[in-house]
Amino acid sequence: MEQYSGKVIMRKIAIGKIHFLTKDEQKVRREKITDINAECSRFETAKDKAGTQLQALYEKAKKEVGEAEAAIFEVHMMMLEDDDFCDSIRKMITNQQINAEYAVAVTGDNFARVFGEMDDEYMQARAADIKDISDRLVKVLSGKTNDEHVLQEPVILVAEDLAPSETVQLDKSKLLGFVTKQGSSNSHTAILARTMNIPALTEVDIRQEWHGKTAVLDGYHGILIIDPSEDTLKEAQKKQEEEIQKAKLLENFKGKETITKSGKKIHLYANIGGVSDAGAALMNDAEGIGLFRSEFLYLESNTYPTEEEQLKAYKAVAEVMAGRKVIIRTLDIGADKQADYFELAKEENPAMGYRAIRICLDRKDIFKTQLRAALRASAFGNISIMFPMIISLNEVIEAKKLLAQSKEELANQGITYGEVEIGVMIETPAAVMISRELAEEVDFFSIGTNDLTQYTLAIDRQNPKLDKIYDSHHPSILRMIEMTVKNGHDGGAWVGICGELAADLSLTETFLDMGVDELSVSPAFVLPLREKIRTI
Amino acid sequence: MKSFEYMINDELGIHARPAGQLVKEAKKFKSSIVLKKGEKEAAANLLLKIMSMGVKKGDNVFITIEGEDEEAAFEAIQNFFESNL
Numbered sequence: 065m066e067q068y069s070g071k072v073i074m075r076k077i078a079i080g081k082i083h084f085l086t087k088d089e090q091k092v093r094r095e096k097i098t099d100i101n102a103e104c105s106r107f108e109t110a111k112d113k114a115g116t117q118l119q120a121l122y123e124k125a126k127k128e129v130g131e132a133e134a135a136i137f138e139v140h141m142m143m144l145e146d147d148d149f150c151d152s153i154r155k156m157i158t159n160q161q162i163n164a165e166y167a168v169a170v171t172g173d174n175f176a177r178v179f180g181e182m183d184d185e186y187m188q189a190r191a192a193d194i195k196d197i198s199d200r201l202v203k204v205l206s207g208k209t210n211d212e213h214v215l216q217e218p219v220i221l222v223a224e225d226l227a228p229s230e231t232v233q234l235d236k237s238k239l240l241g242f243v244t245k246q247g248s249s250n251s252h253t254a255i256l257a258r259t260m261n262i263p264a265l266t267e268v269d270i271r272q273e274w275h276g277k278t279a280v281l282d283g284y285h286g287i288l289i290i291d292p293s294e295d296t297l298k299e300a301q302k303k304q305e306e307e308i309q310k311a312k313l314l315e316n317f318k319g320k321e322t323i324t325k326s327g328k329k330i331h332l333y334a335n336i337g338g339v340s341d342a343g344a345a346l347m348n349d350a351e352g353i354g355l356f357r358s359e360f361l362y363l364e365s366n367t368y369p370t371e372e373e374q375l376k377a378y379k380a381v382a383e384v385m386a387g388r389k390v391i392i393r394t395l396d397i398g399a400d401k402q403a404d405y406f407e408l409a410k411e412e413n414p415a416m417g418y419r420a421i422r423i424c425l426d427r428k429d430i431f432k433t434q435l436r437a438a439l440r441a442s443a444f445g446n447i448s449i450m451f452p453m454i455i456s457l458n459e460v461i462e463a464k465k466l467l468a469q470s471k472e473e474l475a476n477q478g479i480t481y482g483e484v485e486i487g488v489m490i491e492t493p494a495a496v497m498i499s500r501e502l503a504e505e506v507d508f509f510s511i512g513t514n515d516l517t518q519y520t521l522a523i524d525r526q527n528p529k530l531d532k533i534y535d536s537h538h539p540s541i542l543r544m545i546e547m548t549v550k551n552g553h554d555g556g557a558w559v560g561i562c563g564e565l566a567a568d569l570s571l572t573e574t575f576l577d578m579g580v581d582e583l584s585v586s587p588a589f590v591l592p593l594r595e596k597i598r599t600i
Numbered sequence: 601m602k603s604f605e606y607m608i609n610d611e612l613g614i615h616a617r618p619a620g621q622l623v624k625e626a627k628k629f630k631s632s633i634v635l636k637k638g639e640k641e642a643a644a645n646l647l648l649k650i651m652s653m654g655v656k657k658g659d660n661v662f663i664t665i666e667g668e669d670e671e672a673a674f675e676a677i678q679n680f681f682e683s684n685l
Contacts, residue, residue, distance in 0.1 A: 142647050
C-alpha cells in the first residue's frame with residue numbers, strides 16, 4: 065500500500081483500477097514548403113474543421129454540464145478566430161515557407177508562454193486553453209481524428225494533464241475519477257470535474273507503473289492510495305456506499321414537483337448565507353431562496369458595504385436563480401452578530417436589544433443603501449425584500465416608506481429597478497398577535513421559529529443549561545404558527561416558515577394541515593423534505 | 601473621438617468569458633475601439649491581446665472609440681463594461 069497526496073478538486077471517493085493515459089507526443093516537424101497558397105488554405109480548412117469540432121463539443125458540454133461551464137468552448141472558438149493568432153500563423157507560413165503544423169505549434173507555444181508568464185494564477189491557467197487549441201489544429205492538419213480516449217472499463221484516469229476538451233470527451237460512464245500532475249484547482253478541467261461530479265485530485269506525483277493497479281482516490285483527504293489494504297478498501301467502500309445512498313435520494317427527487325398526494329403544491333425554498341451557497345441551493349433543486357441572510361456582507365467587511373458591493377452579491381444570486389424567487393432579508397445585525405464598525409454598545413440583554421430593524425430604522429442611511437441595492441438587483445431577477453424582528457405595524461409602515469423613497473430616488477436618477485414583493489419575519493410573539501393587521505401591509509410572512517421559540521418560551525438560546533427545557537414542539541409555538549397562517553391568509557398574505565422547524569420532518573404534516581404555503585430550509589434538507597411532502 | 605475610463609469591479613478582472621463577449625460586442629461596430637491600461641493597450645477585437653493585458657479588479661482601463669459609428673459604439677461598450685465588468 066502506497067499513499068500519495070494531492071490537491072482536492074472534488075470531495076468524493078473513487079475506487080477502481082488505474083488507467084494511465086500516455087499522450088502520443090505530438091512531434092511536429094519543421095518542413096520547407098513550396099506552394100505557400102496551398103499551405104495557407106490547408107490552415108484555413110483545418111481552422112474551419114477545428115471550429116466545427118469545438119461547436120460540437122460546446123453542444124455536448126452544454127447538455128452535460130450546463131451553459132455556464134460549456135462557455136469555455138465558446139471562448140476556445142473565439143481564440144481560434146483571434147486575428148493576432150491567425151495572422152501570426154499565416155505570416156510564418158508565408159515568410160518562412162514552412163508547413164502549417166509547425167507554424168501552428170510555434171504560434172501556440174508563443175501565446176501560451178505569454179499567458180504562462182503572467183503574474184495572475186487565473187491567466188496562467190489560460191495557457192492550457194491555448195495549447196488545447198493549437199494541439200487540436202495540429203491534429204486536424206496531420207489528419208488524426210482520434211482525440212477521444214477510449215476507455216474499456218470503468219477506471220480512475222491518471223494523466224500528466226487533461227485539457228478541458230479531453231475531459232468533456234471522456235465517456236463519463238467509464239470514468240470513476242481522475243488524477244493529474246498538472247493543472248490548478250482554478251483550471252476549467254477542475255471546474256468541469258466539479259460540475260460533472262467526478263472525484264478528482266491534482267498536483268499528484270504520478271507514476272506510469274500504476275497502470276492496471278487498484279487504487280482508492282480519497283477526495284475528502286486529498287490522497288491517492290495505490291494497492292490499498294483490505295481494511296482501507298473496506299472503509300472506502302463503506303464511505304462510498306453512504307455517498308451513493310445520499311445521491312440516490314437526491315436524484316430521485318430532483319426535478320420533481322413539491323406536491324402532496326392530495327395535490328397541494330408547496331413552495332420549497334432554500335436558506336442561504338452568502339453568494340456561494342446559491343450553487344448548493346441549485347444543486348439540491350431548491351425552487352427559490354426563501355431566506356437570503358444579508359449579514360455576511362456586513363460581517364465580512366471592515367466597513368459599511370457600499371451599494372455597488374451589495375448589488376453585486378444580490379444580482380449574482382438573482383441571476384444564478386434565473387427567475388426563481390430570491391427573498392433578501394434586510395440586515396439582521398446585533399445580538400450574537402456583531403461588526404465592530406457599527407460601534408454598538410455592549411448590552412445586558414442583547415437578544416432583546418438594539419438589533420435588526422431597530423437599527424435600520426434609526427440609521428436610515430445604512431438601511432437605504434441596502435434597499436437601493438436590493439431594488440436594483442430586482443432588475444436582474446425575482447427579488448423580494450423581507451424585514452426582520454418586527455413588533456409593530458409602525459415599523460412596517462416606516463420601512464415601506466423608506467423603500468418607496470429609495471424607489472423614487474432611483475427613478476429620478478434614471479436607474480432601473482424591478483418590482484419586489486415585501487414581507488416580514490414573524491419571530492416575536494407581538495408580531496404573531498398583530499399578524500392580521502400586518503398581513504394587510506405585506507405580501508408574505510416568513511416565520512422564524514428559532515427566535516419565536518426563544519421569545520415565546522423566554523429561553524435564551526445561547527445558554528446550554530436551558531437546553532433540556534427548550535422545546536421547539538411546545539404547543540404554544542405550534543398554536544402561534546397556526547394563528548399566523550390563518551391571519552396571514554385572511555389578510556391576503558402567503559405564509560412560509562424559514563426557521564429550523566421548517567426542516568423538522570415530524571412536523572411537516574402538521575404544517576401542511578395548517579395551510580403553510582412555503583418551507584425554506586438549508587440546501588441539504590431540500591430533497592429529503594420534498595420526499596416527505598410527496599408522501600403526505 | 602469618444603472615450604471613457606472605467607474601474608473594473610469583477611473579482612476575476614477581464615477574464616476569458618467577458619473578454620470574449622467584449623470582442624463580440626466590439627466587432628459589431630466599424631469604429632476602432634482601443635483599451636488602455638497604463639502602458640499596455642489592445643484593440644477591443646483582439647481576444648488574446650486583451651486577456652494578456654491582465655486587467656484585474658480595481659484596475660482603471662481607458663477606452664477610446666473612433667469612427668463613423670462612434671456614438672452608438674460608445675454607448676454599447678460603456679454599457680457592456682457597466683453590466684459585465
